[in-house]
Amino acid sequence: MPLIFKENLLKIDIWGIWEIKEEEDWFFNQWQLSPEENLHFNKLKGRKRLEYLSARHLVHLLTGLDHRMPIHTDLAGKPIFLWDPTLHLSISHSHQYAAAILSKTSKVGIDIQLIVPQMQKVAGRVFSLKELSFASTENELEMLHILWGIKEAIYKAFGLGGIDFKNQISVHPFNFQYPKGSFKAGLIKENQTITYSGTYQFLPEGYVSVYLNVEG
Numbered sequence: 001m002p003l004i005f006k007e008n009l010l011k012i013d014i015w016g017i018w019e020i021k022e023e024e025d026w027f028f029n030q031w032q033l034s035p036e037e038n039l040h041f042n043k044l045k046g047r048k049r050l051e052y053l054s055a056r057h058l059v060h061l062l063t064g065l066d067h068r069m070p071i072h073t074d075l076a077g078k079p080i081f082l083w084d085p086t087l088h089l090s091i092s093h094s095h096q097y098a099a100a101i102l103s104k105t106s107k108v109g110i111d112i113q114l115i116v117p118q119m120q121k122v123a124g125r126v127f128s129l130k131e132l133s134f135a136s137t138e139n140e141l142e143m144l145h146i147l148w149g150i151k152e153a154i155y156k157a158f159g160l161g162g163i164d165f166k167n168q169i170s171v172h173p174f175n176f177q178y179p180k181g182s183f184k185a186g187l188i189k190e191n192q193t194i195t196y197s198g199t200y201q202f203l204p205e206g207y208v209s210v211y212l213n214v215e216g
Contacts, residue, residue: 003061004203015101015110015211017203018058020050020093027053031060034070051093059091059100078159090156092209099209106213109153109196113145115206120144126151126165134173142178142208146200147171149210150185154196157212158187178202185212 002019009015033041033056041052060068071079071089079089088103090110101110123132123144135143151165163169171185179202187194198212 003058006062013101013103013106013108013213014062015099016058016062017112017209018054018061018098020054020096020098022050022054024049024053027057030057031068034072036072037070040073047095051095051098054098055091055093055100058098059089059102062100062102074159076159076161078156090153090211092152092156094207096205097203097207097209099211101211103213107157107159108211108213109155109157109198110209110211111149111152111156112203112207112209113149115141115145115208117141119148128166128170130173131171137176139176139178142202143176145208146176146181146183146210149200149208150183150196150198150212153198153210153212154185154187157196157214158189158194163187163189183212184215 002021004017004019006016044052056071059071069081069083072082074080079091081087088108090108091100092110092112094112094114097112099110099112101108127147131147135147137143150171151169154169155163168189169187174183182199185196195215196212197215198210200208200210202208
């Protein structure tokens with residue numbers, strides 16, 4: 001069972017990472033999808049099917065419950081637990097890994113990225129000049145993926161869509177650290193400012209994960 005990382009955060013949040021090595025049948029021998037989950041699952045193709053199953057299995061392990069509770073989505077596509085909608089949840093998956101974070105007190109977001117050179121081609125469209133400036137180091141490619149992961153995680157934590165990554169999300173300058181570092185960022189949306197703080201962490205095989213929550 002490739003649960004490669006699990007960490008409690010201040011006893012109120014928990015997050016983990018699952019390395020995807022199983023076939024589909026392995027998951028279905030553990031539990032079954034709900035009718036709503038099954039409808040979505042049957043629309044998926046290829047690797048996306050395993051990513052979907054792995055993320056749900058990981059969330060089940062993080063809840064610590066004997067029986068897996070279904071994960072549904074709201075109108076904006078945000079994952080929720082119908083059995084406890086006050087429990088905040090965010091999930092992510094990318095090729096080899098699935099990641100998830102749960103919180104009892106705050107909206108949370110998580111993202112996992114495979115580090116690839118193509119990120120440099122889109123950087124100017126999603127990052128501000130200030131962000132590009134402090135990302136311009138000998139570790140620029142890694143910094144760009146951290147920035148992208150932060151913005152994706154904020155999008156998930158906000159949960160209502162309609163965010164301009166370049167102009168509405170601002171990541172505060174930070175220095176690159178390996179294998180783990182911290183950051184702060186803000187979202188300005190509809191005359192409100194939301195501040196986030198979080199952590200990025202590098203994984204084997206050229207991946208980086210980002211998780212965050214709302215401050216205050």
